[in-house]
Amino acid sequence: MPSAADYTASELLAVMSSRLLKDGQIVFAGVGIPLLAATLAQGLHCPGLTILFEGGVIGPVIEPGKLPPSTNEQRCTIRANMVLSSTDVLLLLQRGYVDVGFMGGAQIDQHGNLNSSFIGDPAHPKTRLPGTGGGNDIASLAHMIVAMKHEKRRFVESVDFVTSPGYLSGNTTRRDSGLPAGGMYRVVTDLGIFGFDGKTRRMNVVALHAGVTRDQVQDSTGFELVFNPNIETTQHPTAAELGFLRKLDPHRLYTA
Protein backbone atom coordinates (compact mmCIF):
# COMPACT_ATOMS: atom_id res chain seq x y z
CA MET A 1 0.00 0.00 0.00
CA PRO A 2 1.53 3.38 -1.02
CA SER A 3 1.95 6.10 1.65
CA ALA A 4 1.38 9.86 1.37
CA ALA A 5 4.92 10.40 0.10
CA ASP A 6 4.15 8.34 -2.99
CA TYR A 7 1.53 10.55 -4.66
CA THR A 8 0.81 14.20 -5.42
CA ALA A 9 -2.11 16.22 -4.00
CA SER A 10 -3.76 16.18 -7.44
CA GLU A 11 -3.48 12.39 -7.63
CA LEU A 12 -5.05 12.15 -4.18
CA LEU A 13 -7.95 14.35 -5.32
CA ALA A 14 -8.49 12.28 -8.46
CA VAL A 15 -8.46 8.96 -6.56
CA MET A 16 -10.68 10.11 -3.68
CA SER A 17 -13.28 11.63 -5.94
CA SER A 18 -13.29 8.65 -8.31
CA ARG A 19 -14.26 6.44 -5.36
CA LEU A 20 -17.44 8.50 -4.88
CA LEU A 21 -18.74 7.57 -8.33
CA LYS A 22 -21.01 4.57 -8.76
CA ASP A 23 -21.49 2.15 -11.61
CA GLY A 24 -24.27 3.08 -14.01
CA GLN A 25 -24.13 6.78 -13.27
CA ILE A 26 -24.18 9.50 -15.91
CA VAL A 27 -21.47 12.01 -15.00
CA PHE A 28 -21.12 15.49 -16.49
CA ALA A 29 -17.39 16.10 -16.14
CA GLY A 30 -15.23 19.18 -16.41
CA VAL A 31 -11.64 19.10 -17.62
CA GLY A 32 -8.70 18.26 -15.34
CA ILE A 33 -9.20 16.23 -12.16
CA PRO A 34 -12.93 15.50 -12.88
CA LEU A 35 -12.08 14.01 -16.27
CA LEU A 36 -9.28 11.90 -14.76
CA ALA A 37 -11.40 10.76 -11.82
CA ALA A 38 -14.36 9.76 -13.98
CA THR A 39 -12.07 7.84 -16.35
CA LEU A 40 -10.33 6.18 -13.40
CA ALA A 41 -13.66 5.12 -11.92
CA GLN A 42 -14.74 3.76 -15.30
CA GLY A 43 -11.51 1.79 -15.62
CA LEU A 44 -11.42 0.28 -12.15
CA HIS A 45 -14.87 -0.10 -10.61
CA CYS A 46 -17.60 1.48 -12.78
CA PRO A 47 -17.50 -0.08 -16.26
CA GLY A 48 -21.05 1.13 -16.90
CA LEU A 49 -20.35 4.78 -16.07
CA THR A 50 -21.13 7.30 -18.84
CA ILE A 51 -19.22 10.56 -19.22
CA LEU A 52 -20.77 13.69 -20.75
CA PHE A 53 -18.72 16.69 -21.93
CA GLU A 54 -19.89 20.26 -22.39
CA GLY A 55 -18.55 20.42 -25.96
CA GLY A 56 -21.38 18.04 -26.87
CA VAL A 57 -20.24 14.47 -26.21
CA ILE A 58 -21.99 11.38 -24.81
CA GLY A 59 -19.97 8.39 -23.64
CA PRO A 60 -16.46 8.85 -25.10
CA VAL A 61 -13.39 6.75 -24.22
CA ILE A 62 -10.49 8.82 -22.97
CA GLU A 63 -7.24 7.47 -24.39
CA PRO A 64 -4.16 7.34 -22.18
CA GLY A 65 -1.71 10.09 -23.12
CA LYS A 66 -4.30 11.87 -25.31
CA LEU A 67 -6.02 14.00 -22.69
CA PRO A 68 -7.98 16.91 -24.14
CA PRO A 69 -6.92 20.48 -23.25
CA SER A 70 -10.57 21.32 -22.54
CA THR A 71 -13.91 19.56 -22.98
CA ASN A 72 -14.31 21.15 -26.43
CA GLU A 73 -11.68 19.42 -28.58
CA GLN A 74 -11.83 16.41 -30.87
CA ARG A 75 -9.90 14.33 -28.32
CA CYS A 76 -13.11 14.43 -26.25
CA THR A 77 -15.03 12.64 -28.99
CA ILE A 78 -12.87 9.53 -29.39
CA ARG A 79 -15.12 6.44 -29.60
CA ALA A 80 -18.09 8.44 -28.28
CA ASN A 81 -21.62 7.09 -28.58
CA MET A 82 -22.95 10.42 -29.79
CA VAL A 83 -21.93 13.99 -30.49
CA LEU A 84 -24.57 16.70 -30.23
CA SER A 85 -24.69 20.46 -29.84
CA SER A 86 -23.40 22.04 -26.63
CA THR A 87 -26.89 23.41 -25.92
CA ASP A 88 -28.41 19.94 -26.25
CA VAL A 89 -25.87 18.22 -24.00
CA LEU A 90 -26.42 20.94 -21.37
CA LEU A 91 -30.19 20.46 -21.70
CA LEU A 92 -29.70 16.83 -20.58
CA LEU A 93 -28.90 18.35 -17.16
CA GLN A 94 -32.15 20.30 -17.18
CA ARG A 95 -34.16 17.26 -18.35
CA GLY A 96 -32.77 15.23 -15.43
CA TYR A 97 -30.53 12.62 -17.09
CA VAL A 98 -27.40 13.49 -15.15
CA ASP A 99 -26.60 11.81 -11.80
CA VAL A 100 -23.45 13.73 -10.95
CA GLY A 101 -21.96 17.04 -12.06
CA PHE A 102 -18.26 17.00 -11.40
CA MET A 103 -15.91 19.96 -11.55
CA GLY A 104 -12.94 21.74 -10.05
CA GLY A 105 -13.21 24.93 -8.01
CA ALA A 106 -11.17 28.07 -7.40
CA GLN A 107 -13.09 29.49 -4.40
CA ILE A 108 -15.89 27.88 -2.35
CA ASP A 109 -17.88 28.99 0.69
CA GLN A 110 -19.58 27.38 3.68
CA HIS A 111 -22.75 26.77 1.64
CA GLY A 112 -20.93 25.26 -1.34
CA ASN A 113 -21.22 28.27 -3.65
CA LEU A 114 -18.39 28.52 -6.17
CA ASN A 115 -16.76 31.65 -7.58
CA SER A 116 -14.90 31.68 -10.90
CA SER A 117 -15.88 35.20 -12.04
CA PHE A 118 -14.51 38.01 -9.87
CA ILE A 119 -12.12 38.69 -7.01
CA GLY A 120 -13.27 41.87 -5.30
CA ASP A 121 -16.24 44.06 -6.19
CA PRO A 122 -17.69 43.01 -9.59
CA ALA A 123 -18.17 46.69 -10.52
CA HIS A 124 -14.44 47.35 -9.99
CA PRO A 125 -12.87 43.91 -9.80
CA LYS A 126 -9.40 43.35 -8.46
CA THR A 127 -9.25 40.36 -10.78
CA ARG A 128 -11.60 39.38 -13.58
CA LEU A 129 -11.60 35.58 -13.69
CA PRO A 130 -12.62 33.61 -16.82
CA GLY A 131 -16.27 33.10 -15.79
CA THR A 132 -18.73 30.25 -15.50
CA GLY A 133 -18.61 28.34 -18.77
CA GLY A 134 -21.09 25.54 -18.15
CA GLY A 135 -20.31 25.51 -14.41
CA ASN A 136 -23.42 27.46 -13.44
CA ASP A 137 -25.64 25.16 -15.52
CA ILE A 138 -24.11 22.00 -14.04
CA ALA A 139 -24.28 23.26 -10.43
CA SER A 140 -27.85 24.56 -10.90
CA LEU A 141 -29.22 21.34 -12.34
CA ALA A 142 -27.30 18.32 -10.93
CA HIS A 143 -25.91 16.85 -7.72
CA MET A 144 -22.33 18.01 -7.55
CA ILE A 145 -18.92 16.72 -6.63
CA VAL A 146 -16.23 19.39 -6.50
CA ALA A 147 -12.52 18.55 -6.34
CA MET A 148 -10.15 21.31 -5.21
CA LYS A 149 -7.04 22.11 -3.20
CA HIS A 150 -7.74 22.93 0.44
CA GLU A 151 -6.40 26.40 1.25
CA LYS A 152 -7.74 29.10 3.56
CA ARG A 153 -8.00 31.65 0.73
CA ARG A 154 -10.06 29.17 -1.31
CA PHE A 155 -12.38 28.11 1.55
CA VAL A 156 -14.07 31.36 2.53
CA GLU A 157 -17.13 32.23 4.61
CA SER A 158 -18.92 33.73 1.60
CA VAL A 159 -17.59 33.93 -1.94
CA ASP A 160 -17.13 37.37 -3.53
CA PHE A 161 -19.48 36.30 -6.32
CA VAL A 162 -21.77 33.28 -6.71
CA THR A 163 -20.86 31.97 -10.15
CA SER A 164 -22.10 28.40 -9.64
CA PRO A 165 -24.73 27.99 -6.93
CA GLY A 166 -24.35 25.63 -4.02
CA TYR A 167 -26.98 26.15 -1.34
CA LEU A 168 -26.81 29.97 -1.69
CA SER A 169 -27.47 31.34 1.84
CA GLY A 170 -28.27 27.91 3.30
CA ASN A 171 -31.53 26.41 4.59
CA THR A 172 -34.11 26.46 1.77
CA THR A 173 -32.69 29.42 -0.19
CA ARG A 174 -31.54 27.27 -3.13
CA ARG A 175 -34.98 25.75 -3.63
CA ASP A 176 -36.68 29.12 -3.03
CA SER A 177 -34.57 30.69 -5.78
CA GLY A 178 -35.97 28.32 -8.39
CA LEU A 179 -33.43 25.52 -8.10
CA PRO A 180 -35.46 22.56 -6.74
CA ALA A 181 -33.11 19.86 -8.08
CA GLY A 182 -29.45 18.99 -7.46
CA GLY A 183 -27.07 20.74 -5.09
CA MET A 184 -23.64 20.16 -3.60
CA TYR A 185 -23.10 16.56 -2.58
CA ARG A 186 -19.39 16.31 -1.81
CA VAL A 187 -16.31 18.50 -1.82
CA VAL A 188 -13.10 16.50 -2.14
CA THR A 189 -9.83 18.14 -1.10
CA ASP A 190 -6.29 17.05 -0.31
CA LEU A 191 -7.27 17.07 3.38
CA GLY A 192 -10.60 15.28 3.41
CA ILE A 193 -14.13 14.81 2.13
CA PHE A 194 -16.88 17.26 2.99
CA GLY A 195 -20.66 17.23 2.80
CA PHE A 196 -23.52 19.57 3.65
CA ASP A 197 -25.98 19.47 6.55
CA GLY A 198 -29.43 18.34 5.39
CA LYS A 199 -31.15 21.30 7.07
CA THR A 200 -28.78 24.25 7.47
CA ARG A 201 -26.82 23.31 4.31
CA ARG A 202 -23.54 24.26 5.98
CA MET A 203 -20.37 22.39 5.06
CA ASN A 204 -19.42 19.52 7.35
CA VAL A 205 -16.56 17.05 7.60
CA VAL A 206 -17.40 13.56 6.36
CA ALA A 207 -13.90 12.02 6.28
CA LEU A 208 -10.28 13.01 6.71
CA HIS A 209 -7.36 11.55 4.76
CA ALA A 210 -4.85 9.45 6.71
CA GLY A 211 -2.62 11.61 8.92
CA VAL A 212 -4.77 14.76 8.64
CA THR A 213 -5.94 16.23 11.99
CA ARG A 214 -9.09 18.19 12.83
CA ASP A 215 -6.99 21.24 13.74
CA GLN A 216 -5.16 21.09 10.45
CA VAL A 217 -8.36 21.08 8.40
CA GLN A 218 -9.98 23.82 10.52
CA ASP A 219 -6.82 25.97 10.26
CA SER A 220 -6.95 25.65 6.46
CA THR A 221 -10.58 26.77 6.31
CA GLY A 222 -11.86 30.36 6.45
CA PHE A 223 -15.08 29.47 8.30
CA GLU A 224 -16.13 27.18 11.14
CA LEU A 225 -16.49 23.61 9.92
CA VAL A 226 -19.12 21.29 11.36
CA PHE A 227 -17.53 17.99 12.44
CA ASN A 228 -19.86 15.02 12.02
CA PRO A 229 -20.04 12.58 14.95
CA ASN A 230 -18.48 9.71 13.01
CA ILE A 231 -15.65 11.02 10.89
CA GLU A 232 -14.03 8.33 8.83
CA THR A 233 -10.43 8.08 7.71
CA THR A 234 -9.95 7.43 4.00
CA GLN A 235 -7.69 4.66 2.69
CA HIS A 236 -4.51 5.65 0.84
CA PRO A 237 -4.66 5.49 -2.95
CA THR A 238 -3.77 1.98 -4.07
CA ALA A 239 -0.98 1.03 -6.44
CA ALA A 240 -3.65 0.05 -8.98
CA GLU A 241 -5.31 3.47 -8.77
CA LEU A 242 -2.04 5.37 -9.06
CA GLY A 243 -0.82 3.12 -11.87
CA PHE A 244 -4.00 3.72 -13.86
CA LEU A 245 -3.78 7.50 -13.34
CA ARG A 246 -0.14 7.68 -14.37
CA LYS A 247 -0.82 5.70 -17.51
CA LEU A 248 -3.72 8.03 -18.29
CA ASP A 249 -1.74 11.22 -17.68
CA PRO A 250 1.90 10.28 -18.36
CA HIS A 251 2.90 13.91 -18.92
CA ARG A 252 1.30 15.01 -15.62
CA LEU A 253 -0.89 17.54 -17.43
CA TYR A 254 -3.51 17.43 -14.70
CA THR A 255 -1.72 15.64 -11.84
CA ALA A 256 1.43 17.74 -11.39
Next chain:
Amino acid sequence: MSQSYLDLRRKLSGRDRSLHEKVVTLEEAAALVKDGESVGIGGSTLSRTPMAMIWALIRGRKKRLACSRGITSSEGDWLLGSGACEHIQTSWFSQGIVWGISKVMRHYVESGKVRFDEWSHMAMGMRYRAGAMGVPFLPMRSMLGSDVMKQRPEAREMDCPFTGDKLLLVPALNPDVALIHVQRCDAYGNAQIDGLQFLDIDLAMAATRVILTTERIVSNDQIRRAPDQTKIPFFAVEAVVEVPFGCAPHECSGINEPLFKHMDYYTSLVNKEPVKGMAEYLDRYVYGPKSWTDYLNLLGLDHLLEAARHGRSVSNA
Protein backbone atom coordinates in the same frame (compact mmCIF):
# COMPACT_ATOMS: atom_id res chain seq x y z
CA MET B 1 -31.66 45.10 -26.91
CA SER B 2 -33.94 42.54 -28.58
CA GLN B 3 -34.62 43.49 -32.19
CA SER B 4 -38.07 43.87 -33.70
CA TYR B 5 -39.38 40.64 -35.21
CA LEU B 6 -40.44 42.28 -38.46
CA ASP B 7 -37.06 44.02 -38.81
CA LEU B 8 -35.29 40.70 -38.38
CA ARG B 9 -37.49 39.13 -41.09
CA ARG B 10 -37.05 42.11 -43.42
CA LYS B 11 -33.26 41.78 -43.23
CA LEU B 12 -33.51 38.18 -44.49
CA SER B 13 -35.91 38.99 -47.32
CA GLY B 14 -33.68 41.85 -48.47
CA ARG B 15 -30.91 39.41 -49.46
CA ASP B 16 -30.60 37.34 -52.67
CA ARG B 17 -31.56 33.90 -51.39
CA SER B 18 -31.33 32.06 -54.71
CA LEU B 19 -28.95 29.14 -55.23
CA HIS B 20 -26.05 31.24 -56.49
CA GLU B 21 -22.27 31.25 -56.24
CA LYS B 22 -20.84 33.40 -53.49
CA VAL B 23 -17.14 32.52 -53.33
CA VAL B 24 -15.00 35.53 -52.40
CA THR B 25 -11.50 36.25 -51.05
CA LEU B 26 -10.76 36.67 -47.36
CA GLU B 27 -10.33 40.43 -47.89
CA GLU B 28 -13.63 40.71 -49.76
CA ALA B 29 -15.39 38.79 -46.98
CA ALA B 30 -13.87 41.08 -44.33
CA ALA B 31 -15.22 44.10 -46.22
CA LEU B 32 -18.75 42.71 -45.76
CA VAL B 33 -18.48 43.25 -41.99
CA LYS B 34 -19.16 46.87 -41.01
CA ASP B 35 -17.87 48.79 -38.01
CA GLY B 36 -20.26 48.58 -35.08
CA GLU B 37 -21.94 45.35 -36.19
CA SER B 38 -22.70 42.45 -33.87
CA VAL B 39 -20.63 39.40 -34.72
CA GLY B 40 -21.35 35.83 -33.57
CA ILE B 41 -18.25 33.65 -33.60
CA GLY B 42 -18.55 29.93 -34.29
CA GLY B 43 -16.68 27.06 -32.66
CA SER B 44 -15.75 26.85 -28.98
CA THR B 45 -12.56 27.43 -27.00
CA LEU B 46 -9.73 26.06 -29.18
CA SER B 47 -11.99 24.32 -31.68
CA ARG B 48 -13.18 25.30 -35.15
CA THR B 49 -12.49 28.97 -34.40
CA PRO B 50 -12.79 31.07 -37.59
CA MET B 51 -9.26 32.40 -37.02
CA ALA B 52 -8.49 33.37 -40.62
CA MET B 53 -11.67 35.46 -40.80
CA ILE B 54 -10.95 37.19 -37.49
CA TRP B 55 -7.37 37.77 -38.65
CA ALA B 56 -8.75 39.42 -41.82
CA LEU B 57 -11.18 41.61 -39.83
CA ILE B 58 -8.32 42.88 -37.67
CA ARG B 59 -6.23 43.60 -40.80
CA GLY B 60 -9.29 45.44 -42.14
CA ARG B 61 -9.07 47.70 -39.02
CA LYS B 62 -12.64 47.02 -37.90
CA LYS B 63 -13.91 49.00 -34.93
CA ARG B 64 -16.65 48.71 -32.28
CA LEU B 65 -17.62 45.13 -33.09
CA ALA B 66 -19.96 43.59 -30.51
CA CYS B 67 -18.89 39.95 -30.35
CA SER B 68 -20.49 36.84 -28.90
CA ARG B 69 -19.32 33.23 -28.53
CA GLY B 70 -20.14 30.23 -26.33
CA ILE B 71 -16.62 30.01 -24.92
CA THR B 72 -13.89 32.47 -25.86
CA SER B 73 -10.17 31.75 -26.22
CA SER B 74 -7.19 33.57 -27.75
CA GLU B 75 -9.26 34.92 -30.68
CA GLY B 76 -10.93 37.07 -28.01
CA ASP B 77 -7.50 38.41 -27.00
CA TRP B 78 -6.84 39.35 -30.63
CA LEU B 79 -10.16 41.15 -30.94
CA LEU B 80 -9.64 43.14 -27.72
CA GLY B 81 -5.93 43.80 -28.19
CA SER B 82 -6.37 45.07 -31.76
CA GLY B 83 -9.13 47.48 -30.74
CA ALA B 84 -11.66 45.76 -33.03
CA CYS B 85 -14.06 44.73 -30.24
CA GLU B 86 -15.46 46.79 -27.36
CA HIS B 87 -18.12 44.43 -26.08
CA ILE B 88 -18.18 40.67 -25.73
CA GLN B 89 -20.91 38.32 -24.52
CA THR B 90 -19.66 34.87 -23.57
CA SER B 91 -19.66 32.27 -20.80
CA TRP B 92 -15.91 31.95 -20.34
CA PHE B 93 -12.92 33.95 -21.54
CA SER B 94 -9.28 32.95 -21.25
CA GLN B 95 -6.83 31.35 -23.63
CA GLY B 96 -7.40 27.86 -22.24
CA ILE B 97 -7.30 26.14 -18.86
CA VAL B 98 -3.73 24.94 -19.38
CA TRP B 99 -2.47 28.53 -19.78
CA GLY B 100 -4.17 30.12 -16.74
CA ILE B 101 -6.03 33.43 -16.91
CA SER B 102 -5.68 35.63 -19.99
CA LYS B 103 -3.85 38.80 -18.99
CA VAL B 104 -5.14 40.43 -22.18
CA MET B 105 -8.76 39.84 -21.12
CA ARG B 106 -7.89 41.03 -17.61
CA HIS B 107 -6.19 44.20 -18.85
CA TYR B 108 -9.05 45.34 -21.10
CA VAL B 109 -11.91 44.27 -18.86
CA GLU B 110 -10.50 45.41 -15.50
CA SER B 111 -9.61 48.84 -16.94
CA GLY B 112 -13.17 49.22 -18.26
CA LYS B 113 -12.02 49.56 -21.88
CA VAL B 114 -14.04 46.51 -22.90
CA ARG B 115 -17.35 45.21 -21.57
CA PHE B 116 -17.46 41.46 -20.85
CA ASP B 117 -21.03 40.31 -20.23
CA GLU B 118 -21.04 36.87 -18.63
CA TRP B 119 -23.86 34.38 -19.35
CA SER B 120 -23.89 30.68 -18.56
CA HIS B 121 -22.94 28.46 -21.48
CA MET B 122 -26.48 27.08 -21.73
CA ALA B 123 -27.86 30.62 -21.66
CA MET B 124 -25.66 31.56 -24.64
CA GLY B 125 -26.97 28.46 -26.42
CA MET B 126 -30.60 29.19 -25.57
CA ARG B 127 -30.20 32.80 -26.70
CA TYR B 128 -28.95 31.75 -30.14
CA ARG B 129 -31.65 29.08 -30.24
CA ALA B 130 -34.38 31.63 -29.49
CA GLY B 131 -32.88 33.77 -32.26
CA ALA B 132 -32.92 30.79 -34.64
CA MET B 133 -36.54 30.01 -33.71
CA GLY B 134 -37.77 33.55 -34.36
CA VAL B 135 -39.01 34.01 -30.79
CA PRO B 136 -37.88 36.83 -28.47
CA PHE B 137 -36.79 34.61 -25.55
CA LEU B 138 -36.61 31.09 -24.17
CA PRO B 139 -37.19 29.91 -20.60
CA MET B 140 -34.56 27.95 -18.69
CA ARG B 141 -33.81 26.73 -15.18
CA SER B 142 -30.16 27.62 -14.57
CA MET B 143 -28.51 30.94 -13.60
CA LEU B 144 -31.39 31.41 -11.10
CA GLY B 145 -30.28 32.50 -7.64
CA SER B 146 -26.71 33.21 -8.75
CA ASP B 147 -24.81 36.47 -9.08
CA VAL B 148 -24.36 35.68 -12.79
CA MET B 149 -28.10 36.31 -13.09
CA LYS B 150 -27.97 39.46 -10.94
CA GLN B 151 -25.38 40.94 -13.34
CA ARG B 152 -27.75 40.44 -16.28
CA PRO B 153 -30.90 42.56 -15.92
CA GLU B 154 -31.61 41.73 -19.61
CA ALA B 155 -32.72 38.28 -18.38
CA ARG B 156 -36.04 38.17 -16.52
CA GLU B 157 -37.37 35.85 -13.86
CA MET B 158 -40.95 34.74 -14.18
CA ASP B 159 -43.36 32.27 -12.62
CA CYS B 160 -44.56 29.69 -15.14
CA PRO B 161 -48.24 30.36 -15.98
CA PHE B 162 -48.90 26.58 -16.06
CA THR B 163 -46.96 25.20 -13.07
CA GLY B 164 -45.89 28.22 -11.03
CA ASP B 165 -42.24 27.12 -11.35
CA LYS B 166 -39.69 29.90 -11.22
CA LEU B 167 -38.01 30.26 -14.64
CA LEU B 168 -35.41 32.51 -16.22
CA LEU B 169 -36.27 34.06 -19.59
CA VAL B 170 -33.18 34.76 -21.67
CA PRO B 171 -33.46 37.16 -24.63
CA ALA B 172 -32.86 36.04 -28.21
CA LEU B 173 -29.44 36.84 -29.68
CA ASN B 174 -29.57 37.62 -33.42
CA PRO B 175 -26.11 38.78 -34.52
CA ASP B 176 -25.81 40.86 -37.69
CA VAL B 177 -23.26 38.38 -38.96
CA ALA B 178 -22.04 34.91 -37.96
CA LEU B 179 -18.48 33.81 -38.73
CA ILE B 180 -18.31 30.01 -39.00
CA HIS B 181 -15.51 27.73 -40.17
CA VAL B 182 -16.45 24.32 -41.61
CA GLN B 183 -14.62 21.33 -43.07
CA ARG B 184 -16.44 21.58 -46.43
CA CYS B 185 -19.16 23.47 -48.27
CA ASP B 186 -20.14 24.12 -51.87
CA ALA B 187 -19.87 27.42 -53.75
CA TYR B 188 -23.46 28.22 -52.73
CA GLY B 189 -22.80 27.83 -48.99
CA ASN B 190 -24.29 24.41 -48.21
CA ALA B 191 -22.07 23.57 -45.27
CA GLN B 192 -21.07 20.26 -43.72
CA ILE B 193 -19.54 20.14 -40.25
CA ASP B 194 -17.61 17.14 -38.89
CA GLY B 195 -17.34 16.48 -35.17
CA LEU B 196 -18.55 18.85 -32.48
CA GLN B 197 -21.11 21.43 -33.64
CA PHE B 198 -21.05 23.56 -30.49
CA LEU B 199 -23.66 26.34 -30.90
CA ASP B 200 -22.99 26.84 -34.62
CA ILE B 201 -26.25 25.66 -36.21
CA ASP B 202 -28.39 27.87 -33.97
CA LEU B 203 -25.92 30.74 -34.41
CA ALA B 204 -26.11 30.41 -38.22
CA MET B 205 -29.91 30.46 -38.25
CA ALA B 206 -30.12 33.28 -35.67
CA ALA B 207 -27.75 35.59 -37.54
CA THR B 208 -28.93 37.93 -40.27
CA ARG B 209 -26.15 36.58 -42.51
CA VAL B 210 -23.36 34.00 -42.34
CA ILE B 211 -19.81 34.25 -43.63
CA LEU B 212 -18.37 30.77 -44.08
CA THR B 213 -14.72 29.91 -44.23
CA THR B 214 -14.05 26.34 -45.29
CA GLU B 215 -11.16 23.88 -45.48
CA ARG B 216 -12.29 23.08 -49.02
CA ILE B 217 -15.04 23.91 -51.49
CA VAL B 218 -16.74 20.81 -52.90
CA SER B 219 -19.20 20.46 -55.76
CA ASN B 220 -22.93 20.88 -55.28
CA ASP B 221 -23.22 17.29 -56.60
CA GLN B 222 -21.17 16.05 -53.67
CA ILE B 223 -23.43 17.93 -51.25
CA ARG B 224 -26.51 16.42 -52.90
CA ARG B 225 -25.13 12.88 -52.53
CA ALA B 226 -25.31 13.23 -48.72
CA PRO B 227 -27.78 16.05 -47.96
CA ASP B 228 -28.28 14.65 -44.45
CA GLN B 229 -24.74 15.86 -43.70
CA THR B 230 -25.57 19.48 -44.59
CA LYS B 231 -25.85 21.46 -41.35
CA ILE B 232 -26.21 25.04 -42.67
CA PRO B 233 -28.39 25.73 -45.77
CA PHE B 234 -27.08 27.90 -48.63
CA PHE B 235 -29.70 30.64 -48.25
CA ALA B 236 -28.42 31.58 -44.79
CA VAL B 237 -24.96 32.19 -46.21
CA GLU B 238 -23.74 35.48 -47.66
CA ALA B 239 -20.17 34.57 -48.60
CA VAL B 240 -17.88 31.54 -48.86
CA VAL B 241 -14.08 31.67 -48.54
CA GLU B 242 -11.79 28.67 -49.04
CA VAL B 243 -9.08 28.84 -46.36
CA PRO B 244 -7.13 25.63 -45.70
CA PHE B 245 -6.00 25.45 -42.05
CA GLY B 246 -8.30 28.40 -41.42
CA CYS B 247 -8.50 27.66 -37.67
CA ALA B 248 -4.76 27.65 -36.95
CA PRO B 249 -3.38 27.89 -34.31
CA HIS B 250 -6.65 26.43 -33.01
CA GLU B 251 -8.03 23.04 -34.02
CA CYS B 252 -10.34 21.92 -36.81
CA SER B 253 -11.77 18.46 -36.21
CA GLY B 254 -10.27 15.84 -38.52
CA ILE B 255 -7.93 18.44 -40.07
CA ASN B 256 -5.53 19.59 -37.35
CA GLU B 257 -5.16 19.63 -33.59
CA PRO B 258 -4.24 22.93 -31.88
CA LEU B 259 -0.68 24.12 -32.58
CA PHE B 260 0.31 23.78 -28.95
CA LYS B 261 3.87 25.08 -29.31
CA HIS B 262 2.64 28.26 -30.98
CA MET B 263 -0.07 28.65 -28.33
CA ASP B 264 2.60 28.26 -25.61
CA TYR B 265 4.72 30.93 -27.31
CA TYR B 266 1.73 33.26 -27.83
CA THR B 267 0.38 32.97 -24.28
CA SER B 268 3.78 33.48 -22.67
CA LEU B 269 4.31 36.60 -24.82
CA VAL B 270 0.95 38.29 -24.13
CA ASN B 271 0.48 37.15 -20.54
CA LYS B 272 3.85 38.72 -19.66
CA GLU B 273 2.96 42.08 -21.21
CA PRO B 274 -0.65 42.25 -22.36
CA VAL B 275 -0.32 45.51 -24.32
CA LYS B 276 3.26 45.44 -25.59
CA GLY B 277 3.31 41.68 -26.10
CA MET B 278 0.05 41.79 -28.02
CA ALA B 279 1.25 44.72 -30.17
CA GLU B 280 4.38 42.73 -30.97
CA TYR B 281 2.31 39.65 -31.85
CA LEU B 282 -0.15 41.57 -34.03
CA ASP B 283 2.66 43.33 -35.92
CA ARG B 284 4.52 40.14 -36.58
CA TYR B 285 1.67 37.68 -37.17
CA VAL B 286 -1.42 39.67 -38.19
CA TYR B 287 -0.41 42.93 -39.89
CA GLY B 288 2.95 41.67 -41.14
CA PRO B 289 2.16 38.65 -43.35
CA LYS B 290 1.17 39.20 -46.97
CA SER B 291 -1.53 36.52 -46.85
CA TRP B 292 -3.04 33.82 -44.61
CA THR B 293 -0.66 31.35 -46.26
CA ASP B 294 2.16 33.65 -45.22
CA TYR B 295 0.81 33.56 -41.64
CA LEU B 296 0.84 29.74 -41.79
CA ASN B 297 4.45 29.95 -43.00
CA LEU B 298 5.31 31.90 -39.86
CA LEU B 299 3.74 29.18 -37.71
CA GLY B 300 6.08 26.78 -39.49
CA LEU B 301 5.47 23.87 -41.84
CA ASP B 302 6.87 21.33 -39.33
CA HIS B 303 4.52 22.51 -36.62
CA LEU B 304 1.50 22.66 -38.92
CA LEU B 305 2.08 19.19 -40.35
CA GLU B 306 2.59 17.73 -36.88
CA ALA B 307 -0.75 19.24 -35.79
CA ALA B 308 -2.36 17.96 -39.00
CA ARG B 309 -1.00 14.44 -38.44
CA HIS B 310 -2.54 14.41 -34.94
CA GLY B 311 -5.76 15.95 -36.24
CA ARG B 312 -6.23 13.26 -38.87
CA SER B 313 -5.27 10.29 -36.73
CA VAL B 314 -7.42 11.08 -33.72
CA SER B 315 -10.07 8.51 -34.57
CA ASN B 316 -7.57 5.74 -35.31
CA ALA B 317 -8.22 4.30 -31.84
